[in-house]
Structures are given as structure tokens and as C-alpha cells.
Amino acid sequence: MTFLWHTWVMTVRHVMRLIRQPWYIAVTLVQPIVWLLLYGALFRKAVEIPGFKSDSYIEFLAPGVIVMSALFSSGWGGMALIDDLNRGVIDRFLVTPVHRAPLILGRLVQASIVVVVQSVIIVLLAMATGARFASLPGVAVLILVAAMVGAAFGAISYAIALLARREETVIAVMNFTLLPLTFLSAGFMQKDLMPGWMQRVADFNPVNWAVEAGRVAAAGGDWGFVGLRVLLLAGFLALGLAASTSAFRAYQRSA
Amino acid sequence: MALAIEAHDLVKTYGASVRALDGLSFAVEAGTVFGLLGPNGAGKSTTIKILTTLAVPSAGGARVAGFDVVREADRVRAAIGCVAQKSGVDLEATGRENVVLQGQLYGMGGRALRERADQLLHRFGLGDAADRMAKGYSGGMQRRLDIAMGLVHRPQVLFLDEPTTGLDPEVRADMWSEISRLVDEDGLTILLTTHYMDEADQLAGRLAIVERGRIVAEGTPEQLKGELHGDAIHVELREAHLDGRVQAALAGVAGIGELVVEGHALHARADHGASAVPAVLAALDGAGLGVASVTVARPSLDDVYLRYAGRAFDRTDGAAQNGGAR
Numbered sequence: 001m002t003f004l005w006h007t008w009v010m011t012v013r014h015v016m017r018l019i020r021q022p023w024y025i026a027v028t029l030v031q032p033i034v035w036l037l038l039y040g041a042l043f044r045k046a047v048e049i050p051g052f053k054s055d056s057y058i059e060f061l062a063p064g065v066i067v068m069s070a071l072f073s074s075g076w077g078g079m080a081l082i083d084d085l086n087r088g089v090i091d092r093f094l095v096t097p098v099h100r101a102p103l104i105l106g107r108l109v110q111a112s113i114v115v116v117v118q119s120v121i122i123v124l125l126a127m128a129t130g131a132r133f134a135s136l137p138g139v140a141v142l143i144l145v146a147a148m149v150g151a152a153f154g155a156i157s158y159a160i161a162l163l164a165r166r167e168e169t170v171i172a173v174m175n176f177t178l179l180p181l182t183f184l185s186a187g188f189m190q191k192d193l194m195p196g197w198m199q200r201v202a203d204f205n206p207v208n209w210a211v212e213a214g215r216v217a218a219a220g221g222d223w224g225f226v227g228l229r230v231l232l233l234a235g236f237l238a239l240g241l242a243a244s245t246s247a248f249r250a251y252q253r254s255a
Numbered sequence: 256m257a258l259a260i261e262a263h264d265l266v267k268t269y270g271a272s273v274r275a276l277d278g279l280s281f282a283v284e285a286g287t288v289f290g291l292l293g294p295n296g297a298g299k300s301t302t303i304k305i306l307t308t309l310a311v312p313s314a315g316g317a318r319v320a321g322f323d324v325v326r327e328a329d330r331v332r333a334a335i336g337c338v339a340q341k342s343g344v345d346l347e348a349t350g351r352e353n354v355v356l357q358g359q360l361y362g363m364g365g366r367a368l369r370e371r372a373d374q375l376l377h378r379f380g381l382g383d384a385a386d387r388m389a390k391g392y393s394g395g396m397q398r399r400l401d402i403a404m405g406l407v408h409r410p411q412v413l414f415l416d417e418p419t420t421g422l423d424p425e426v427r428a429d430m431w432s433e434i435s436r437l438v439d440e441d442g443l444t445i446l447l448t449t450h451y452m453d454e455a456d457q458l459a460g461r462l463a464i465v466e467r468g469r470i471v472a473e474g475t476p477e478q479l480k481g482e483l484h485g486d487a488i489h490v491e492l493r494e495a496h497l498d499g500r501v502q503a504a505l506a507g508v509a510g511i512g513e514l515v516v517e518g519h520a521l522h523a524r525a526d527h528g529a530s531a532v533p534a535v536l537a538a539l540d541g542a543g544l545g546v547a548s549v550t551v552a553r554p555s556l557d558d559v560y561l562r563y564a565g566r567a568f569d570r571t572d573g574a575a576q577n578g579g580a581r
Contacts, residue, residue, distance in 0.1 A: 009359040017347050092343030095307045096360040097332045
């Protein structure tokens with residue numbers, strides 16, 4: 001019970017922090033729209049490639065942009081954590097009886113709220129520009145997997161922040177992973193049209209699991225295919241959470 | 256009397272080469288203020304981190320409020336409040352939100368917490384600023400908010416790690432009276448670290464001098480000063496005499512020692528300062544040495560510190576503590 005209560009009060013703290021930064025909210029919401037319209041226009045002719053199965057690139061692209069946006073809005077969470085570390089706020093929390101997990105979960109719940117709002121806006125915009133999603137519950141699953149992969153990378157960035165305690169390290173690691181992993185997925189290009197080695201890498205890429213599961217779910221397709229990837233993502237998220245909570249222990253050992 | 260804090264042979268090493276604590280032991284009786292005194296890097300903050308469960312000792316152990324800081328960390332956490340050297344204020348939240356969140360982390364909630372937060376914010380002079388963002392607070396206000404947060408759950412033991420470092424002299428004086436009140440009225444046990452001698456003298460019932468991770472002296476401020484024999488006599492001469500005439504003139508005066516002449520200044524130590532002064536003045540006058548001024552002082556904690564600590568006390572801190580620097 002106290003575990004849930006503490007997760008709730010930490011979530012409230014982070015949500016309050018967020019809504020006091022209207023410019024940050026504006027950029028977070030406009031950024032994915034720019035991506036959707038930019039990539040949508042740039043790669044519009046992709047549908048003409050022989051073997052491309054969709055006839056609307058926006059419809060194909062929307063799940064990719066949703067997952068990419070989730071990745072980028074959650075994956076930088078470590079920066080805010082370093083800010084709290086530098087201000088002594090984390091140490092103040094750690095001398096109270098609070099569990100370590102709510103300190104992570106409160107941030108992730110807030111990040112997931114951002115992902116949901118972002119994703120709904122992208123879905124509506126995609127529909128306004130010609131995309132059709134066959135399954136409404138499938139769209140909900142798309143948003144769920146986006147939030148899951150975002151939370152997993154968010155947790156990893158908290159772990160790096162706690163271990164390195166330097167903004168430069170978080171920036172370097174996240175720059176090194178987020179964009180390459182996005183392009184090593186079926187986010188912008190149908191997987192069987194990607195080079196062979198990229199397809200092999202994509203099979204082990206959590207970002208690709210989320211993109212493919214979300215896209216298939218929104219089209220109302222193969223639920224076995226979707227379910228397997230949701231399970232894989234759940235495992236990956238659990239690993240991320242375990243890494244960040246044990247990073248708290250490592251932080252205290254070195255304190 | 257019950258012990259609120261017991262530390263036994265605490266050792267803390269970082270890596271192979273840094274030994275921050277090197278067998279540090281002390282005990283604090285419940286309801287008293289205990290001061291840990293020492294320069295930056297002596298091991299004060301590391302001691303606080305271990306006693307507040309933020310760090311784990313490499314060897315040795317400690318009990319706070321009757322609980323072991325390693326094996327019963329959660330029970331220790333529930334019993335203590337901590338005001339760290341680095342402020343823990345969330346600047347992106349209001350003062351009230353800071354205090355309320357802190358209470359929630361201790362399992363408090365509802366009306367009891369709202370009333371407690373209100374009471375603390377008023378007590379620490381933050382009533383009018385309670386609903387403003389903390390980033391607009393002055394340094395003194397942030398420090399008072401830190402203390403309000405440390406008290407929200409009515410702890411038995413409060414840790415204050417350099418509570419007045421960086422504050423204006425007037426704000427420091429206010430903080431001192433507030434800290435004294437916490438012990439007198441609330442019956443708290445306080446462990447205070449400081450590198451200001453006057454602060455330790457003013458607040459601590461007992462104190463320990465920490466140097467290189469060990470306690471080198473412990474006692475009440477009066478005991479520690481009493482161990483330095485006698486009073487300090489400072490004479491300002493009209494002219495600089497470096498030719499030994501001063502020493503020769505005072506050679507026959509009984510009861511004074513540790514004679515040092517530096518330019519115009521003459522320093523000596525006397526068992527009884529007040530009775531030695533007439534003899535010193537008569538001897539100097541007899542030798543034709545003019546005197547501009549004379550002062551007699553009880554030994555200060557600075558003197559105590561200089562005697563026990565192996566290295567010179569940081570002089571920039573010494574200037575700030577006398578209130579003249581800021």
C-alpha cells in the first residue's frame with residue numbers, strides 16, 4: 001500500500017513539474033507532428049516500391065513516429081534525475097523510509113502520460129491526413145507498446161544517470177543508442193525491404209518489437225504476433241526497472 | 256541517560272587510497288546537542304551520511320535512536336530528520352509542496368499533514384511565501400525550508416550538516432536561536448557539524464574535534480578550553496622590538512609563559528591573566544618599553560582547535576566566522 005501511495009505522490013510531483021513548463025509541453029507535442037509531416041512527405045513515394053504492402057505511407061509511418069516520439073520523450077529522463085541529484089533532492093528522499101522503486105516509477109508514470117497524449121495527437125493527425133486504423137483496441141495496444149518501450153529506455157537512462165552522475169554521459173549514451181535503434185527498426189521502412197543484416201538486428205531490437213506490434217495491432221492483425229512482442233517488451237521493461245533500482249543501491253554504496 | 260547516537264570505530268574507505276573515516280567513535284545523549292567540529296574534508300559529512308543510512312560503513316557500526324544503521328536502516332530512517340549540507344529543496348515546487356511531499360514520504364497524509372505543514376511553515380517564517388516557488392527564496396529561506404522538511408514527521412534525532420554555511424551573519428544568529436529552541440522545547444537530540452568555532456561554542460553541549468577521520472578531542476566546550484592552561488595576554492607595543500629586550504624585561508615575571516614577539520605584538524599565556532597584567536606592564540615600563548594597548552582573553556575554541564588538529568585551521572573560514580567577511 002505505501003508502495004502505491006509513494007508511487008502516486010512521486011507521480012504528482014513530476015506531473016506538477018511538467019505542467020509548470022508550458023514551453024516544454026508545447027515542444028514535446030509539436031515535435032512528433034513535425035516528424036510525421038516531414039517524414040510523411042519525404043518518403044511518400046515509398047509506397048511505390050514493389051513489395052510495399054500499404055498504399056498510405058502516413059498510415060504506415062504513424063506507428064513508427066509514435067514509438068520514436070515515446071523513445072525520445074522518455075529516454076532523456078536521466079537528465080532531470082541528474083538535476084535532482086545535483087540539488088540534493090534525491091539524497092533527501094533516500095534518508096526517508098520511501099522505497100527506491102517509487103522514485104523511479106513516479107517518473108515513468110509521468111513519462112507515460114506524456115507518451116499517451118503525444119500518441120493520441122499523432123493518431124488523430126494521421127487520420128486527418130488519410131490514414132485508416134482498422135482496430136481501435138489495436139490503436140490502444142500501439143500506444144501501450146510505445147509507452148512500454150519508452151519507459152524501458154527511460155529506466156535505463158535513470159540507471160546511467162545514477163551510475164555516472166554526469167549529464168555528458170547521459171547525452172552520449174542516449175545519442176549513441178536512440179536514433180540508431182529507431183533506424184534499425186521497421187519505423188520508416190517495411191522490414192522485408194531493409195538490408196538483410198538490418199533485418200537480423202531488428203529482430204533483437206526492442207524498438208522494432210514495439211513498432212511492429214503496434215502497427216499490426218492497429219491494423220487489427222495477428223494477435224499472436226502482437227502478444228509475443230508485448231511479452232518481450234514486458235521482459236525488457238522489467239530488466240530496465242531492475243537496472244535502475246539496483247543503480248540506486250550502487251549510488252548509495254559509493255555515497 | 257539514554258544514548259540517541261552511538262558510533263563505534265567507524266571506517267569508510269573510497270577505493271584503495273582514500274580513507275575518509277579512520278576508526279571514529281562517539282556517543283550522544285538523548286535531548287542534547289552534540290557538535291562535530293573540523294575543517295572541510297575531515298570526515299564530518301561522511302559520518303552524517305553513515306548515521307543517516309545514506310552510506311554504508313566499510314567497518315565498524317552505529318546505532319541511532321536505538322536501531323542499527325545498516326541492519327535496521329528503515330527504522331532509523333523513520334526516527335531521524337536530516338538537513339544535509341547541500342540543500343534538498345526542490346526549487347521547481349512551492350515551499351508548501353516541498354514540506355507536504357516530505358511528510359507523504361513518511362506515510363503522513365490528510366488533514367494532519369496539512370496542519371503540520373502549515374504550522375512548520377509559519378514557525379520558520381515562511382507563512383507568506385509558502386505558496387511561492389522555492390526558486391524565488393533567499394538562501395536563508397531555503398535553509399529554513401530544509402529544516403522545516405527535516406522536522407515534518409516529528410523525528411527524535413535531527414542531523415544538521417553545516418546548517419549555517421553561506422548564510423548572512425544576522426540569518427545565522429536567527430538560525431542559532433531556532434536550533435536552541437528545538438532542543439529546549441521539542442526535546443530533540445541534534446547532531447550538528449560545523450567548521451565555525453563560535454557556532455559550536457554557542458550551540459553544542461558537547462563537541463568532538465574531527466581530524467583526518469578520527470576524533471582527536473572530545474568534551475564540553477568549557478572542558479576543552481580549560482585544558483589549554485591559562486589565559487592569553489596580547490600586548491600591543493608602541494615600537495617594534497625584535498632585539499630581545501622584551502624577553503629580557505619579562506624574564507623575571509612569575510606566572511607567564513609561551514612568550515612570542517611579532518613586530519609590535521607580544522603574545523603570552525598566563526595562569527591568571529588579570530593578576531599577571533600589572534606585573535607585565537610594570538616590567539615593560541621599567542625597561543622603558545612603551546605599551547599602546549593590552550588585552551586578556553580566555554582561550555577560544557580556535558585555540559583549542561589549533562592545539563588538537565595537526566594542521567592549521569582554514570583561515571578564510573576563520574574570517575567568515577567572526578562575522579566580518581560578509
